[in-house]
Amino acid sequence: MITSITERIEYIEKLFGKGNPTSQSTNIEVYCPFCKDSNPNKKKLAIKIDDFQNHCWVCGWRARNLFSLLLKIGKKQQAIEFSKKFEIQITNIVDHKEAIELPKDFLAIDLEEFSTSKNPMFRNPAKYILNRNITPKRCNQLRMGICPTSFPFHVVIPSYDSQGNLNYFTARNCNTSSKRRYTNCDKSSSEIIFNEIDIVWSKPITIVEGPFDLAKCELDNITCLLGSSLNEQHPLIEKLLLNDSPVIIALDKDATKKTIKICDFLSGLGIDLKIVLPKEQDFGSLTPLENHESITQAIPYTWDVSFKLKTNHVFKF
Numbered sequence: 001m002i003t004s005i006t007e008r009i010e011y012i013e014k015l016f017g018k019g020n021p022t023s024q025s026t027n028i029e030v031y032c033p034f035c036k037d038s039n040p041n042k043k044k045l046a047i048k049i050d051d052f053q054n055h056c057w058v059c060g061w062r063a064r065n066l067f068s069l070l071l072k073i074g075k076k077q078q079a080i081e082f083s084k085k086f087e088i089q090i091t092n093i094v095d096h097k098e099a100i101e102l103p104k105d106f107l108a109i110d111l112e113e114f115s116t117s118k119n120p121m122f123r124n125p126a127k128y129i130l131n132r133n134i135t136p137k138r139c140n141q142l143r144m145g146i147c148p149t150s151f152p153f154h155v156v157i158p159s160y161d162s163q164g165n166l167n168y169f170t171a172r173n174c175n176t177s178s179k180r181r182y183t184n185c186d187k188s189s190s191e192i193i194f195n196e197i198d199i200v201w202s203k204p205i206t207i208v209e210g211p212f213d214l215a216k217c218e219l220d221n222i223t224c225l226l227g228s229s230l231n232e233q234h235p236l237i238e239k240l241l242l243n244d245s246p247v248i249i250a251l252d253k254d255a256t257k258k259t260i261k262i263c264d265f266l267s268g269l270g271i272d273l274k275i276v277l278p279k280e281q282d283f284g285s286l287t288p289l290e291n292h293e294s295i296t297q298a299i300p301y302t303w304d305v306s307f308k309l310k311t312n313h314v315f316k317f
């Protein structure tokens, strides 16, 4: 559904009150709900009329569409309505602008062949994957590869959006003593959903920390945060709310504070949430079977669980 400029302006003004369109009608400036200026005529929140990107000149708020803005000011229903009304048009605009490509020397990993290769450029990444107990099947499912020239001695994991377009890639250094573990493509990880192509939104979705945690779960319907935090701006939130998807959070034990913050945020949005209680060992050091088991033992995230986590309660397993 394509909406006209007039309809879009009407829509924005219904949400934020009368605004001032700029001379060419590319932007409209409205009263900023974050600044809450005592003068209601101060209109400093600029909204682009074609794709709804918004930015406040005073408080610096910035978002790529109105979904996160509406969610941030507590208007969840309006946020969902916004996405349903405009989602497809906006996605197309964003995808077009931000296309990225895999390095030219990218090669899919053949674990069996590479692990016996005489060339360490091939052998080392394959050995690294095998040492981390990642199966050939999982390696293929995640479309893992190497880039012998551009990222020597790294395992490269690409990510694709729901349309099958590359939206991100990350390269894991196989030299375990190196300080720099990951080198990422030139894009913020908080702007993408890692391998959205594999996600079925109507089923429970497991969220883990990094791409190798994801590789170490023999599970479908799983994504990772790539170190990002979850807030209104993360595209995952929009998808979870639009589809009413149940979520299972399984982050590392050294990230308990972050886990609590994310869980409190998700459950505050009314998302059906379970948590894999942080155990002694990290996700990444468990076998795929152990990870699978711990995910099936996830418990509902209630206020009681939240309280116990915050007070460092020792959970019995």
Ligand SMILES: [Zn+2]
Pocket: 032, 033, 034, 035, 036, 044, 045, 056, 057, 058, 059, 060, 061
């Ligand atoms: Zn503002």
